[in-house]
Amino acid sequence: MNAEIVAVGSELLTPFRQDTNSLYLTEKLNELGVDVSFKTIAGDARPHLTLVAQTALSRADLVIFMGGLGPTEDDLTREAVAEALGLELWRDPQILESLGKRFAARNMKMTPNNAKQADILTGATVLANSSGTAPGQWISGKYEGREKIIVLLPGPPHELKRLFEEQCMERLRSKLPPAFIATRVLKVAMMPESQCDARVAPIYRRFTDVTTTILAGAGEIQLHLKARAPELQTAQGRVDRLAGELEDELGDAVFSSQGESLEQIVGYFLQMRNATLAVAESCTGGLLGERITSVSGSSRYFLGGAIVYSNQLKADFANVPEELLKKYGAVSRLVAVALAEGIRERCHATLALGITGVAGPSGGTPEKPVGLVFHALAREAGTEVVERNFPGDRKRIRWFATQQALDMVRRRLM
């Protein structure tokens, strides 16, 4: 079975907004063993919508429409799909009543335009929307002689997700040959994409029954593995075998094999060792702390630290000797060491990170170009430093620097 996802809404045809629901739906459909063959984005113009519905019905077995089910005159998905299928719409008194109740419960008067949300395609099953007003619809039948399933879902992401999970997953599963999908995600820190690919490609190419997708970001490569089989155990065995071989090849560069983020993994290790962490950030300006504290519960191991943007604060908050700053400059190996050691002492932390560098776009010199960053990790037994030259713009360089620093903690605690 192949699917087409149609996102409806004129705002999705502007330079400002993007359909993201389809990423979620694709993941769910893939779990069921359904591939997405086409995605279409259409505005609110009814003739365009009808055309899009006809096209989708002619080329996909399962067509999912998202959006355009609301109460305004621009919400025309129901009408367009009815026209494409040659079906009538009828107003369901039961839905009308529950819409009225919903408004009454909020002490609001239901304006007449809301009634169109009760319009149902003849023969369709109503999919109750437990988090919004517009219900979804499900209809199956023949179109141009072929069996089709058509699903109408509301556009707001939280409504769509809940409705799809509650009402569509099992319905779809029952229409499909039994298929189990097993997935694994390996994440790799601070390895160039070409180097990673050269090492893993010979391995995953041998596993023709596993789909491998490689996604590369700043300082992180993700290997998404997916296998489909009539039995879960078979599918799981396939991804596990490939994951095992990849982990053997990449060794400790793999920081996560179940999808966890680097900041989560660092948090696990710190808790496991009963250790605490502090930071002194110059060029990253708070990003490192932000990433660490994005994990709920991080107060169990993260104490805090200082954003030492000015040299005065490097001295005041992290005890960096002023002669060091004068002699070597703020962006230097020794200042990174002093930052980490100083903030560790000031915060009474088990481990501490210091970062100093040139994030750009301005401020670079021939000796200290944009992208040069020093990362230091201090602990009781001593301090290690890593010097890197990161490519890219300010945002990317700062991200790289925090990735490198977090990875140093991980490797130390591993």
Place this chain on the structure above:
Amino acid sequence: MNAEIVAVGSELLTPFRQDTNSLYLTEKLNELGVDVSFKTIAGDARPHLTLVAQTALSRADLVIFMGGLGPTEDDLTREAVAEALGLELWRDPQILESLGKRFAARNMKMTPNNAKQADILTGATVLANSSGTAPGQWISGKYEGREKIIVLLPGPPHELKRLFEEQCMERLRSKLPPAFIATRVLKVAMMPESQCDARVAPIYRRFTDVTTTILAGAGEIQLHLKARAPELQTAQGRVDRLAGELEDELGDAVFSSQGESLEQIVGYFLQMRNATLAVAESCTGGLLGERITSVSGSSRYFLGGAIVYSNQLKADFANVPEELLKKYGAVSRLVAVALAEGIRERCHATLALGITGVAGPSGGTPEKPVGLVFHALAREAGTEVVERNFPGDRKRIRWFATQQALDMVRRRLM
């Protein structure tokens, strides 16, 4: 003239990757006065691609294909478009030669598969690609009796953007009736969307010659205004008039009228007043510092500060009296004040911000629920505090808190 954008690539039909080129292209096409009516995403399967090309040609005047022009066997856009148009492909010896030179210059041997990048649709104009190997193509002619323009662009964003700007903008402009587009972006801080909409809708609805798009994010609403006219002055006058009326209505809630970010605006004001800023962050964990320092040149006004995640550090780095923490708890009005005043003193800053709150998802109590945040701004003349209850998850609450804090600085310096 209406346009369809077709993004080609099987990775765009996975849960992991999204087409973003179309946002750029939509912006450029809108500048030329061309609306995008459809966007389609297709994989690398040739029959699917041909179908998509036929559909696009039947419903749009301008069809732009992105991607699928590379050297691999999965790169089939040329072949599919040729089939849809009923045209032959021919191998252009000049392109072939320049491909060979490109490889030779890098001391690389050109593998035979690269040659297909020299395949050109009969009658097409070659669009030289100054940043990659695969050239673009431009063809205009009749399809089903109607005049069409078809453009093939490479997929990598930097190649696509450069090629479109260098080779397509003027070509397209010369085919279109003269139209000038003027745009303005107003940004509004910390106003509920419904309240903003109720105030601005009666105004922008009167301006039928200006398109208004409202985008709401956490603590920020953007009003995008766009007008099209045969003369630039006329278009500019229209958006300026509407912008003026909207600014009159919304007053100082509008923080930016040329698209600047809140952190940029705060930076302008600080520099203008020759003032410096420091921060003491508890629940935001570094996000506030990160946002301020995301602006290049922020070292001219931002000194730094402390991430005071533990209570000990609130005392050590921001001089918060321990009895205050004991008596009122870390999340309290008085601790926020003490954080701002303490960090201001410690950093010798003109202004200082203190943030403390419950970011969740755990840690909330009936008295201090998840989302409760206190924001304090200290200056010579005194300290102001704002207490807010933000909705949403950890990420959203933390973002809201920094938005509120930055907006307090802006309002104070305005």
